Amino acid sequence: xxxxxxxxxxxxxxxxxxxxxxxxxxxxxxxxxxxxxxxxxxxxxxxxxxxxxxxxxxxxxxxxxxxxxxxxxxxxxxxxxxxxxxxxxxxxxxxxxxxxxxxxxxxxxxxxxxxxxxxxxxxxxxxxxxxxx
Amino acid sequence: xxxxxxxxxxxxxxxxxxxxxxxxxxxxxxxxxxxxxxxxxxxxxxxxxxxxxxxxxxxxxxxxxxxxxxxxxxxxxxxxxxxxxxxxxxxxxxxxxxxxxxxxxxxxxxxxxxxxxxxxxxxxxxxxxxxxxxxxxxxxxxxxxxxxxxxxxxxxxxxxxxxxxxxxxxxxxxxxxxxxxxxxxxxxxxxxxxxxxxxxxxxxxxxxxxxxxxxxxxxxxxxxxxxxxxxxxxxxxxxxxxxxxxxxxxxxxxxxxxxxxxxxxxxxxxxxxxxxxxxxxxxxxxxxxxxxxxxxxxxxxxxxxxxxxxxxxxxxxxxxxxxxxxxxxxxxxxxxxxxxxxxxxxxxxxxx
Ligand SMILES: [Zn+2]
Numbered sequence: 001x002x003x004x005x006x007x008x009x010x011x012x013x014x015x016x017x018x019x020x021x022x023x024x025x026x027x028x029x030x031x032x033x034x035x036x037x038x039x040x041x042x043x044x045x046x047x048x049x050x051x052x053x054x055x056x057x058x059x060x061x062x063x064x065x066x067x068x069x070x071x072x073x074x075x076x077x078x079x080x081x082x083x084x085x086x087x088x089x090x091x092x093x094x095x096x097x098x099x100x101x102x103x104x105x106x107x108x109x110x111x112x113x114x115x116x117x118x119x120x121x122x123x124x125x126x127x128x129x130x131x132x133x
Numbered sequence: 134x135x136x137x138x139x140x141x142x143x144x145x146x147x148x149x150x151x152x153x154x155x156x157x158x159x160x161x162x163x164x165x166x167x168x169x170x171x172x173x174x175x176x177x178x179x180x181x182x183x184x185x186x187x188x189x190x191x192x193x194x195x196x197x198x199x200x201x202x203x204x205x206x207x208x209x210x211x212x213x214x215x216x217x218x219x220x221x222x223x224x225x226x227x228x229x230x231x232x233x234x235x236x237x238x239x240x241x242x243x244x245x246x247x248x249x250x251x252x253x254x255x256x257x258x259x260x261x262x263x264x265x266x267x268x269x270x271x272x273x274x275x276x277x278x279x280x281x282x283x284x285x286x287x288x289x290x291x292x293x294x295x296x297x298x299x300x301x302x303x304x305x306x307x308x309x310x311x312x313x314x315x316x317x318x319x320x321x322x323x324x325x326x327x328x329x330x331x332x333x334x335x336x337x338x339x340x341x342x343x344x345x346x347x348x349x350x351x352x353x354x355x356x357x358x359x360x361x362x363x364x365x366x367x368x369x370x371x372x373x374x375x376x377x378x379x380x381x382x383x384x385x386x387x388x389x390x391x392x393x394x395x396x397x398x399x400x401x402x403x404x405x406x407x408x409x410x411x412x413x414x415x416x417x418x419x420x421x422x423x424x425x426x427x428x429x430x431x432x433x434x435x436x437x438x439x440x441x442x443x444x445x446x447x448x449x450x451x452x453x454x455x456x457x458x459x460x461x462x463x464x465x466x467x468x469x470x471x472x473x474x475x476x477x478x479x480x481x482x483x484x485x
Contacts, residue, residue: 016232050234072477073182095149095181095468108457111191111232112183123219125188125228133466 008124015126018051018109020087031087051083053109055129058082062098069115077101081129092128106132135359136313138262139306139446141269142201142298144456145415146192147402147463150179152475154288160472161283168288173376177291177403179470179478180277186215187225189294189408190275191232197271197296198233200455201305205234208298209267211241212257214250214407217276218243221327229273240267247323248372249433250274251295251407256439258299259310270299276406281331282481289375291403293463295411307449308418308427311442312359316350323434334434340378343436348372348382351438352430359442363388366442367425370396370413372432374404395420396427401464414443415460419453421445 013019014032022029023037023044030037031051037044060079070076077093079101093101094110107129116123153176158165169175180189190213198205211230218225226241240261244250251274258270275294280286300306322343325332335343348371356362363369369392371379376399383390396413398405405412410431417427427443453459470478 012231016228017234019234072480092183094183110188111195112181112188113185114183123185123187125232128183 005122008122015114016111018053018127020049020051021046022049029085029087031083031089049085051085054084055081055107057093057101057103057105057107058088059103060093060098060101069117079129081107089127094128094130096131100131108132136259136263136310138259138299138301139309140297140418140443141203141300141302141305141307142197142199142452143307143415143418144193144196144198144200144296145294145412145460145463146189146196147293147405147412147460148178148180148184148189149466149468150181150470150478151176151467152179152470152472156472157288172285172288173380173400174289174403175400177289178293178405179475180292182478184277184292185219186217186275186277186294187219187228189277189292190215190225190229190273190296193275193294193296194229194233194271194273196456196458197298199457200307200452201269201298201300202452202455203269203298206238208235208239208269208271210258210261210270211235211239211273212244212254212271213273213275214244214246214252214254215275216245216247216250216325216406217278218245225275235271246437247433247435248276248374248404248406248409249431249437249439251411252429252431252439252441255297255299255310255441256313256315258297259313262299262301268300272297272299274407274409274411276408278404278406279331279479284331286332286334289399289404291405293402293405293408293412295408295415297411305448306446307452308421309444309446311444312355313442314351314355314358314440315437316347316354316440317437318347320347320434320436322436339374339434343434344372344374344378344432345382345385347436347438348430348432349386351440352382352386352428355428355440355442361442365426366428367392368396368417368421368427369393370410370417370427370429372410372430372438373397373399373413374409376400398464412460418445418449419459419461421449423447423449
């Protein structure tokens with residue numbers, strides 16, 4: 001399914017370079033970016049924050065039955081990555097098989113193709129992670 | 134052209150996957166030893182299914198910016214040279230500029246000149262920086278090149294990228310770009326028409342009138358313009374479509390082949406096209422000592438060569454350690470594919 005172009009475009013900064021936000025009052029970091037701190041409410045002050053791209057595997061699983069558009073990529077590893085600055089993100093772990101991935105293994109940001117909409121459609125890029133060796 | 138500009142950051146990226154020449158030869162019933170000796174290529178890099186010229190360019194650019202240690206927003210220009218831009222219409226440079234955080238106040242464009250579009254970007258960057266039009270320029274050579282199944286190019290056409298940040302602040306310059314000289318003619322040695330999936334080439338014609346004439350013409354021209362001689366240089370990096378041509382240039386020009394080998398990567402990773410001589414330069418910058426001189430000559434079919442006289446400075450040893458991953462890291466981390474998986478990776482079957 002092709003994603004709405006406006007949605008793709010709006011998410012480019014977060015997808016391309018992990019651009020998030022932080023609340024300067026309580027120092028909480030948000031990814032995906034939020035415009036409101038639920039802890040500080042009106043006292044919260046939100047500003048943009050760039051994540052380092054460093055993190056650890058929180059949980060993972062091998063994908064053997066892919067959604068449409070990713071059939072060629074199976075088997076691949078999908079993980080919840082605990083970013084060093086706090087938030088958790090779901091992303092693919094690249095260039096490896098399931099047996100190489102361990103809970104708590106350090107990972108780093110990589111910029112890859114996420115999917116492409118049929119041969120004449122848009123190519124979507126964004127964050128994935130790679131095991132740090 | 135002489136210049137007061139220099140390289141303030143450099144970075145590389147080569148995909149993890151490799152295929153051995155032996156494995157390709159097995160499928161086509163060729164004698165592996167004959168291929169390996171004939172082309173001087175043992176194995177080549179293969180992009181992952183989620184990698185393309187844009188993603189390789191982004192990773193090389195991020196490495197180069199760490200070495201440069203500058204805010205990406207200070208880049209005034211981003212040029213991406215490739216012959217495998219992911220889109221026919223829609224720039225790779227905007228994807229790269231956005232991914233590294235250089236937008237929106239930045240000039241950007243894609244360049245094409247077969248395998249020398251990356252060095253063309255370095256020259257444009259030198260001009261913009263020297264004329265004060267921008268403070269820093271980023272020039273990238275990147276490719277995920279394809280060879281027709283069964284064609285000789287299939288043993289060499291590979292993937293990789295190299296990125297260079299060009300600046301003029303003396304205390305930041307890790308390698309001075311002292312001079313550049315280009316040698317260009319219209320020579321039909323290699324081409325790919327719009328919508329054609331694989332390139333066509335002039336077979337043997339690609340050697341003498343194309344590669345050798347232009348590479349040697351540019352190198353000789355640089356010597357004459359600068360008054361320098363081969364003895365002034367510690368390293369020579371030539372475009373490397375295979376593992377043999379650069380060594381033949383050395384022989385024909387009477388250069389010490391030992392000065393060519395450190396920048397010769399094709400035997401291990403294949404011909405990365407627009408990434409080829411720029412990655413060779415990265416390899417040399419990772420080992421060069423302050424004061425050592427490097428001669429770089431690219432080649433792009435069609436045809437032309439850009440030659441550069443480069444001199445490492447005192448800034449280099451500390452600067453190169455800032456790279457999150459150096460070229461050597463990419464050379465060492467590899468996973469082998471068999472021909473079947475390689476076909477899938479490169480989507481060589483029409484139904485893929
Ligand atoms: Zn808060």
